[in-house]
Amino acid sequence: MLNDPLYIQIIRDIQGKIDTGQYPSDTFIPSESELQDIYMVSRTTVRRAISELINAGYLTIVKGVGTKVMPSRLITTPKELISFTQLMRNQGMRPDARMLAIERVKATPDLQKTLEYPGELIEIARLRTADDTPISINTSYLPSDLLVKHDPTIFRTRVSLYEVLEKDFNIKVAVTEDTYSAINANASQAKLLSIRKGDPLLMIERTAFNQKNRPIEYSIIFLRADRYRHTITLRAN
Amino acid sequence: MLNDPLYIQIIRDIQGKIDTGQYPSDTFIPSESELQDIYMVSRTTVRRAISELINAGYLTIVKGVGTKVMPSRLITTPKELISFTQLMRNQGMRPDARMLAIERVKATPDLQKTLEYPGELIEIARLRTADDTPISINTSYLPSDLLVKHDPTIFRTRVSLYEVLEKDFNIKVAVTEDTYSAINANASQAKLLSIRKGDPLLMIERTAFNQKNRPIEYSIIFLRADRYRHTITLRAN
DNA sequence: AAGTGGTCTAGACCACTTA
DNA sequence: AAGTGGTCTAGACCACTTG
Numbered sequence: 007m008l009n010d011p012l013y014i015q016i017i018r019d020i021q022g023k024i025d026t027g028q029y030p031s032d033t034f035i036p037s038e039s040e041l042q043d044i045y046m047v048s049r050t051t052v053r054r055a056i057s058e059l060i061n062a063g064y065l066t067i068v069k070g071v072g073t074k075v076m077p078s079r080l081i082t083t084p085k086e087l088i089s090f091t092q093l094m095r096n097q098g099m100r101p102d103a104r105m106l107a108i109e110r111v112k113a114t115p116d117l118q119k120t121l122e123y124p125g126e127l128i129e130i131a132r133l134r135t136a137d138d139t140p141i142s143i144n145t146s147y148l149p150s151d152l153l154v155k156h157d158p159t160i161f162r163t164r165v166s167l168y169e170v171l172e173k174d175f176n177i178k179v180a181v182t183e184d185t186y187s188a189i190n191a192n193a194s195q196a197k198l199l200s201i202r203k204g205d206p207l208l209m210i211e212r213t214a215f216n217q218k219n220r221p222i223e224y225s226i227i228f229l230r231a232d233r234y235r236h237t238i239t240l241r242a243n
Numbered sequence: 244m245l246n247d248p249l250y251i252q253i254i255r256d257i258q259g260k261i262d263t264g265q266y267p268s269d270t271f272i273p274s275e276s277e278l279q280d281i282y283m284v285s286r287t288t289v290r291r292a293i294s295e296l297i298n299a300g301y302l303t304i305v306k307g308v309g310t311k312v313m314p315s316r317l318i319t320t321p322k323e324l325i326s327f328t329q330l331m332r333n334q335g336m337r338p339d340a341r342m343l344a345i346e347r348v349k350a351t352p353d354l355q356k357t358l359e360y361p362g363e364l365i366e367i368a369r370l371r372t373a374d375d376t377p378i379s380i381n382t383s384y385l386p387s388d389l390l391v392k393h394d395p396t397i398f399r400t401r402v403s404l405y406e407v408l409e410k411d412f413n414i415k416v417a418v419t420e421d422t423y424s425a426i427n428a429n430a431s432q433a434k435l436l437s438i439r440k441g442d443p444l445l446m447i448e449r450t451a452f453n454q455k456n457r458p459i460e461y462s463i464i465f466l467r468a469d470r471y472r473h474t475i476t477l478r479a480n
Numbered sequence: 481a482a483g484t485g486g487t488c489t490a491g492a493c494c495a496c497t498t499a
Numbered sequence: 500a501a502g503t504g505g506t507c508t509a510g511a512c513c514a515c516t517t518g
Contacts, residue, residue: 011486011487011488013488037502037503037504038503038504039503047488048488048489048490048491049489049490050487050488050489050490051487051488051489053504054487054488061298066456067503067504067505068497068504069495069503069504069505070495070496070497070498070502070503070504071496071497071498071502071503071504072503072504073503073504076456077456183475184474185472185473185475186423186472186473186474186475187445187468187471187472187473188425188443188444188445188446188466188468189425189443190427190443205427206426206427206443206444207425208424208445209425219303219313219314229425231424231425231426234424235424236422236423237420237422237423238420238421238422238475248505248506249506249507250506274483274484274485275484276483276484284508285507285508285509285510286508286510287507287508287509288506288508290485290486291507293485304484304485305516306484306486306514306515306516307484307485307514307515307516307517308483308484308485308517309483309484309485310484310485
């Protein structure tokens, strides 16, 4: 923490002051030259920190006037990539998962193309719950060459698949492409999710990429529309 | 253009070289010191330009090695805010809209709260089509005090509501909050969209804000799930 | 060892807002 | 006129990757 770059430390400090209300919503934070004095750094470093906080949606600049704290409504939903475990935790729910299957499977032509990998895949199917209510059926496919370090059963040890990838396999998801659609539940989906056949499901297909732009996961998620809504905040360029 | 800041001109130039293939996908662009010589600017200015291109998804940095052009797959789906007109054009379709209603309405309590406006609203309901196939029913509510400059019928003159707001009212959308859900079509929705009652619809509720964080539009959109998929690319922080 | 990007400084001049 | 952020320069030292 103490060895982190100065601008990171400044970001953390300002973020903390926003969160604790020392810099309330819609008020101006100290000017850049004041921040230079506070943190004893150059203006470039102050501006670097402010620039990232603007990018993250915490601050906004009014030309010729000053730098203002964004209304918290717009702070709380960052446009960052987020895992479903995190999403549910953010909504104050206790996420869990029941493993339906962990198997080695052959890739279909579509999956081969999407994952750019001709070999075997690991299929992980899970029923996700929040506060013990079934929320979604989540089926992931991962190239097996990425997962040689441990037995696939390691995915039983944690609720978040992305946490297993990061902590046990050192694989970090950098980019996702999410496609939203809607379908009617079929009989088996309805049974698993405790709803009726024909009820609406939000369907999300996600392809995840690592830092080197290699596809590392394709997943298809069926979410109960009555229990779950997915919100995303976007900013114009 | 010539009076634009240097870093903007550099961004445009590099973007152009990526688009025309002079800097092909997955190859390294010149190093920062080479770019200093090319553009005759300081390293700070070069880095400013590169930083924004990384943010926009065009470039990626490999530590200690160089700066690489992102694969075009990941460039083509920017995470920017985008209008539905643009979205359909991007998919190679010809978007159009049939006006269903332009009316002054009283705000429901929910709408009053969402739009933070107690007065009358302008309701604009439209059937959106792509290549003459009905795609979505789009109902927007806007505070009437924003629209005094012209008669509301001006919304008939353009296909894109956001274009009318920007060009005729000088109102720019800066941030949107989109919530995704799914429902089954009711009888009237099914009729308008040429589908059957009970067929799945993707529902998107959007609240749009201007640069000053004032809510300027609430819209609810019902999309035919069989004809339309909505893709978003997200990056980790 | 050489080259790359990562961080940081100390200045400068400008356009914009407010009084 | 004074204060704000917007842009830019010319240096410096560092950590990381590769030959």
